[in-house]
Amino acid sequence: MIGFVRPRIMEMDEEKAVIRIRLRRRTKNHLGSMYFGTLAVGADLAGAIHSIYFTGGKGMSMSFKSMHAEFLRRAEGDVFFESNDGKVIREMIDESRQSGERINRMVHVKAKNENGEEVAIFHMEISIKMKLP
Secondary structure (H helix, E strand, O other), X not given: OHHHHOOEEEEEOOOOEEEEEOOOOOOEOOOOOEXXXXXXXXXXXXXXXXXXXXXXXXOEEEEEEEEEEEEOOOOOOOEEEEEOOXXXXXXXXXXXXXXXXXXXXXXXXXXXXXXXXXXXXXXEEEEEEEOOO
16 A cells, blocks of 8 residues: 555655655545545555654554544545654664553644645554563
C-alpha cells in the first residue's frame, strides 16, 4: 500500500517529520478528493517514521494500537502529513531499551493541504518494544 501511493519525505529531523502524498488517479476517490485509505497511510508513515529514524528498524517491534481521525475538509490536492512527536518516540525507545517492556504512547499527525489548511487530524497510539542486547 505504501508503495502504491508513492509518499515522499519532505522534511525529517529529530523532532519533525513531513510526508507528502500527491493527489492523483491512484489516490483519488470518486468525489475527486483523497481516499480515506491514502490518508491513513500518510498518517501511519508520519507517526511512525521516527521509530525507524532512531533505530534503523533493527531490534524493534512497532505497531499501532488505536487511531482516532477527525476529517475537517476534503483533501482535493496534495496532502502533507506532519508529526512533531520525534521526542516522544525517542523517549519510548529509550524506556523500552532500559525496561525490556512494550511502551505505548499517543502520537499526533496533522494533514494539511497545499495552502497549509488542516484537512485531517490523527491521534494514534503507537506501541514500541526494543529487543534487549
